[in-house]
Amino acid sequence: MISTDIILAGNSTHKNVDHLMVELQKKRINNEIQDTLIFVEHPEIVTIGRRGMLDNIQAPDGFASSSVDRGGGLTWHGPGQLVGYPIL
Template sequence: MKVVNLGVIEFSEADALMREMQKQRIADEIEDTLLICEHPEVVTIGPKARNDGIQAPADYLTVDVDRGGGLTWHGEGQIVIYPIIHWNQVDEANVSQIIHKLEEWIITALSEHKISATRDERMQGVWVDGHKVASIGLSFLRWVSRHGFTINVDTPAGRVENLAACGMSPKTTTSLNALGHEVKEVEIIDSLLKKSGEVLGRNRN
């Protein structure tokens, strides 16, 4: 599996890249690839949020997307990982299993930093100390994914907390540092890559 760090990139640029790479992966022109990045502040709005009439406050830039889920905040201090992966292993027979695997990957990586994280079977994502710190939303074509997941590490105070993300009440979603878990983005990324073979069954090149 190839790993590409895009640095800070506008969501629109990353979205165009994901769409092209998904086509290339379907055609077997590229290998499974992880795109790692950070976006300038923007709130992506999935179909569920649009259907439920959930909106971001007026001072947030928003963009409609076609992944699963509701509102997702992006911005400084957040890890964004987009897996352009052909999910074809025996334990990847449906979307729920794939999301479960991604949740387990995040939980395992956080445990490397003595952070106890859990999942909630009622909704996708990863939780720490009763707060949601990681969101997952995917889009599939022929079992190749785009979009992906976010981990809030050290986000600006109040920005992600002000949103009714994924239909939850404000202040449910927050960052690791806000919860008192002092860890750096690069450290979590390193742990994710370290555990990719064990949890995803795909080793980085």
């Protein structure tokens, strides 16, 4: 039987969850924890992945953005959106 831990993080900033993912990834690589799924809702933010280009994009005043070291382009996260992060 395969077991998976589930973390229901509620509403949390992308920065806080990113730190949590890094810590869990280290533990998973060392087999200190089993596979884990994080479910969270973020305050409004756009994440910019390694393929993201901001040449022609200007965020409105007060609109948060954050660069991430994962693949992908631009991703919007916000209220009402359930985001899942697997740590496998």
